[in-house]
Amino acid sequence: MADFEPKITAFVCTWCTYAGADLTGTSRIKYASNVRVLRVPCTGRIDFMYVLQAFAQGADGIIVSGCHPADCHYTSGNLHARRRWVVFRKLLDFVGVDTRRIHFAWVSAAEGAKWADLVNSVVASVRELGPYDEYRQAIPSHIRPGGVAA
Amino acid sequence: MSALHDAARGILESGAAAVVIGHGEGTATGARPLFVRDPAKAGELVFDERCVHNLAVYLLKPEVKALGRAALVGQPPTLRSVLQLAAEQQLKEGDVILLLPEPDGGVRQVESFADIERAVSEADAQLSPEERACLDEVAALPREERWRFWQQEFTRCLKCYACRAACPLCYCTQCIVDVNQPQWIPVPPHPLGNMDWHVVRAMHLAGRCIGCGACARACPVDIPLNLLNQVIEEEIAGQFDARAGLSASASYALSTFTTGDKDTFIR
Known part of the structure; x- marks a missing residue:
């Protein structure tokens, strides 16, 4: 547990947060390397199944991030996504999924420093929560993706 | 019950609908969905507290659509289903006739979406x-x-x-x-x-x-x-x-x- 390194999956929109994360790098800002960034066209493109799949495949925490409201490349994709997350969070909470492991954020292409802060704080909070084995233990071990230790 | 039989028979005889979807006696003690296409068989329809199926589920099935226009024996959830299907462009005005059994034994016939909307405003879907x-x-x-x-x-x-x-x-x-x-x-x-x-x-x-x-x-x-x-x-x-x-x-x-x-x- 002491040397537990959380795996964080980040679903980010290509226009804002992906560019923002790029800026973090070009600005030489160091941040936790626990995050795997997956680029999608828009937060509105993020199917809620991505979240469940990520947990099942070994993620301990999830970041979903895109453009600030009124800043969407597709005008309103992020606002549609926001509604969906309100509903999805409620449902996940009701079925007992640990919603403290799912983090939503708006990070613009100019907010390289915010991205670093976001990742660092998510990694710290998930490290505190420990690995999300409770979720993956519901899969029989012989077919568990990646053979996650139980 | 006889009001329901009369209404169903009338609809089938006049050709207003090709099939009346309601409930009939099941093989054991329960009721089951019943499709009536022959006016002479309208008497097989039953309506009581065992009739809990939401019959709106059949409206979009290709096999049912192929029969022609349908009349449904409806309850509040059925009406709400029909309205939602209409809102989702799955039903057009006049696609379905609803037969609503009333507490006094009568049957109210509703066709237009505006009438259905008036009928559901009183009835809400609540959990038991x-x-x-x-x-x-x-x-x-x-x-x-x-x-x-x-x-x-x-x-x-x-x-x-x-x-x-x-x-x-x-x-x-x-x-x-x-x-x-x-x-x-x-x-x-x-x-x-x-x-x-x-x-x-x-x-x-x-x-x-x-x-x-x-x-x-x-x-x-x-x-x-x-x-x-x-x-x-x-x-x-x-x-x-x-x-x-x-x-x-x-x-x-x-x-x-x-x-x-x-x-x-x-x-």
């Missing part, structure tokens, strides 16, 4: 007191126990998809669970994959579920599925002030937005 108690109890559990509760429920799931078949709003010709590239819902029957299915089903009905509870009644292993839908519908009603199945022209709550939607959970 037992279901409400179960929902409140589960919602009040600590998170870990809620997880265990649902995992135990989902462990029993057979993936028979009766919940999907019984739902009038589950009308996709190809369902996400029937797709295997990509395979979103795991094939092996473990509780997590079963949960994936039930989360998908609930989310795909979010803002559309009219709360008839047909999914939970259809479930052969008694998983209280409709609670998942109910939690979502209550959240949507509370956050976005939208309710499914009250209007034939309502917009879908999750395909619209306001700039003031809740975002306290977003950093």
